[in-house]
Amino acid sequence: IYDVSKGRIMMTFFLACFDLDTKELTYSNASHEGPYLIKVSDQPLKKKDLIPLNEVTNPRLGQDRETKYEMMKVQLELGDRILFYTDGIPDIENPSKVAWGEREFIKTIISTNKEYPPVAQSVQQMVEIFSEYRQKSPLKDDITFFMAHYSGKQES
Secondary structure: OHHHHOOOOOEOEEEEEEEOOOOEEEEEEEEOOOOEEEOOOOOOOOHHHEEEOOOOOOOOEOOOOOOOOOOEEEEOOOOOEEEEEOOOOOOOEOOOOOEOHHHHHHHHHHHHHOOOOOHHHHHHHHHHHHHHHHOOOOOOOOOOEEEEEOOOOOOO
16 A cells, blocks of 8 residues: 555554454454444443453554554453444534534443343444434544454354
């Protein structure tokens, strides 16, 4: 990317690989929003159960030809979830041009995962909350998110 753009174009990324045998998620981040690991618990979800995967933040892609990207590992447990998202989510604005913000985003993650409902239900609730706040206002940035859930099942 650096060779093609001569440092004029840079992009962020978050790359992760999950090892089903060791239950470790290995990841690297190039200045992207760190996803949230949602630790499973027998108690309703609380803010302390959200772990931002941002221990390592490397330079953006295209910033330098010689960049080395550090990796981190985190151990997952059965039932853990990870919410991946772009920075456009907390930047959603309402018709008064007031940004939704990181605090409301975190409150929504907690409220939609409080009792650990099925992932599809949690994601749908998040979409409804985003949409209700936005009220069809124009987007300033892309909004992309998805949630992964470690169920322990290996698909064949």
